[in-house]
Amino acid sequence: RIAYVNGRYLDLREASVNIEDRGYQFSDGIYEVCEIRDGALVDWPRHRARLKRSLGEVRIAMPMGEAALTAVLHEVMRRNRVHYGLIYLQVTRGVAHREHSFPSPSVKPSLVVTAKNLSFAKNEAQAAHGIAVITLPENRWPRVDIKSVALLPNVLAKQQAKEQGAYEAWFVDRDGFVTEGSSSNAWIVTKSGTIVTRSADSGILPGITRAVLQEVLAALQMRFEERPFTPQEAEEAAEAFVTAATQIVMPVVKIDGKPIGNGVPGPIAAKLRSHFHGFSTFS
Ligand code: PMP
Numbered sequence: 001r002i003a004y005v006n007g008r009y010l011d012l013r014e015a016s017v018n019i020e021d022r023g024y025q026f027s028d029g030i031y032e033v034c035e036i037r038d039g040a041l042v043d044w045p046r047h048r049a050r051l052k053r054s055l056g057e058v059r060i061a062m063p064m065g066e067a068a069l070t071a072v073l074h075e076v077m078r079r080n081r082v083h084y085g086l087i088y089l090q091v092t093r094g095v096a097h098r099e100h101s102f103p104s105p106s107v108k109p110s111l112v113v114t115a116k117n118l119s120f121a122k123n124e125a126q127a128a129h130g131i132a133v134i135t136l137p138e139n140r141w142p143r144v145d146i147k148s149v150a151l152l153p154n155v156l157a158k159q160q161a162k163e164q165g166a167y168e169a170w171f172v173d174r175d176g177f178v179t180e181g182s183s184s185n186a187w188i189v190t191k192s193g194t195i196v197t198r199s200a201d202s203g204i205l206p207g208i209t210r211a212v213l214q215e216v217l218a219a220l221q222m223r224f225e226e227r228p229f230t231p232q233e234a235e236e237a238a239e240a241f242v243t244a245a246t247q248i249v250m251p252v253v254k255i256d257g258k259p260i261g262n263g264v265p266g267p268i269a270a271k272l273r274s275h276f277h278g279f280s281t282f283s
Pocket of ligand 1: 204206207208210243246
């Protein structure tokens with residue numbers, strides 16, 4: 001496998017950044033993950049816009065222009081022969097002697113890009129079975145709208161889910177409402193057929209899959225409500241699912257050990273999953 005590291009394409013085994021990279025020492029960086037499907041980037045313009053926004057919020061410069069960055073992504077995809085999978089890119093504030101405040105403006109941000117093949121069959125099998133989620137108290141900082149590489153609470157939550165035989169952990173805020181998953185946005189379908197997800201105003205990363213799915217819902221004229229919901233409401237829902245770039249619409253069939261609906265993936269999640277890419281852009 002080949003990675004892009006600050007202007008060079010390197011074998012992954014030799015690809016490295018300096019130990020004083022601020023991403024390594026402070027998690028002082030931003031990342032993006034984009035799905036690759038049919039050899040193309042899915043919804044890349046939206047991911048790029050979110051990258052730009054996140055970087056702006058923490059005052060890191062975009063590492064290069066739009067066209068150059070897109071070209072790097074395509075080159076990484078090409079060199080890794082990824083037809084179906086994901087691309088990962090991260091931008092950190094660069095390399096400097098350790099000191100919390102920003103380094104001199106002459107320090108350039110570091111850009112790393114990797115790509116990997118995923119198993120399409122495995123992903124589809126998972127969607128056919130559905131996943132289990134657990135709930136955990138929200139313990140992240142309030143700026144989860146920034147796609148920061150500081151993911152320690154997310155790492156611990158995902159590990160706890162795994163150790164309990166689940167695939168994802170949903171964070172629950174102090175008012176008792178689900179915010180989002182450790183690496184996905186959370187949705188339910190009520191017994192009356194309304195599709196519900198929390199507003200992007202607070203407590204969540206504004207997911208690109210979430211945004212595209214809202215367009216799918218509008219086009220299919222499906223009932224949609226943007227509001228918070230509780231784990232209890234999820235447990236009593238007809239269906240639940242999560243959204244994320246490489247999972248698209250992934251049915252949730254169990255929450256904290258209790259089945260949702262019939263305990264099997266529901267028709268609405270399946271319908272949304274099948275329509276999703278008709279509303280994505282490919283580049
Ligand atoms: N929330 C969190 C915390 C995430 O890490 C992700 C995945 N990047 C998402 C939501 C879903 O975002 P997207 O649809 O853009 O992948």
